[in-house]
Amino acid sequence: MNKDKEIRAFERNWMIEKWAKHVKEKPLEVWKKEHTLFINDQLETAQRFYQELAKTEEGRIKIELIKKERFMTKTREI
């Protein structure tokens, strides 16, 4: 692993631990409010991206390809 990758992995790990400790130590109503803001934001960003993509013919074709690739493949992971 090169130095940059090592640093990124270390920082990511540190963030995961820091947040997990926050969830463990704080009451549900405290972490859940912060968490809900993050989850909603993430979801809205993804939805906005596809809404923008759907505005053009080329974008709509791409969406169909994405759906075909991801949802029509007959897989079962677990």
Place this chain on the structure above:
Amino acid sequence: MVLEMEHDKSKLDCFVEDFVKILEKYGDYIIVSGYVAIALGRSRGTEDIDIIVQPIEKIKYSELHNELIQAGFECLQSHDPNEVHSYLKDYLSVRYGRKGTFIPNIELKFAKDELDYYQLKTKKKLKETGLDFYFSSVEMNIAFKEEYLKSGKDMEDAKHFRIVFAGKLNEDEIEQIKKEIRRVKL
């Protein structure tokens, strides 16, 4: 404590709630994998929610499918409930999203092997989530993520579980489940 204030629930929680409120009328279900970690505080996104349900026979499944459609969901693979049921019967997963959208979506599958049935038998409402849903146990999720799924994201989810539930985990159960995963799945 179950979250009573609507604004405390995320849009993802509300999406799952609308789906399972209907699903639970037709059979036992459990939510597994990524959304379990998210419901327990993991700060990452997901586009799909994995749900295992006990197998449902064709006519009853048709009723379930139609009720989901009435509630504003649509199946991404097919609009024909018989075709959707045939996929499930072949132990393939099907996906439901809100009409006209595919993010987020529910990935639904019928219970297939002993481990799926064990998870259904040991389903839990996790009070730490504040949500009124049935989940597979934290031990089960750790075992699956560490022994079977193993992607970077899964290992990070397992790490999150291990920190949040430090001192409360049944390590013997995790090891036993890992042994079963090696026997049944690998």
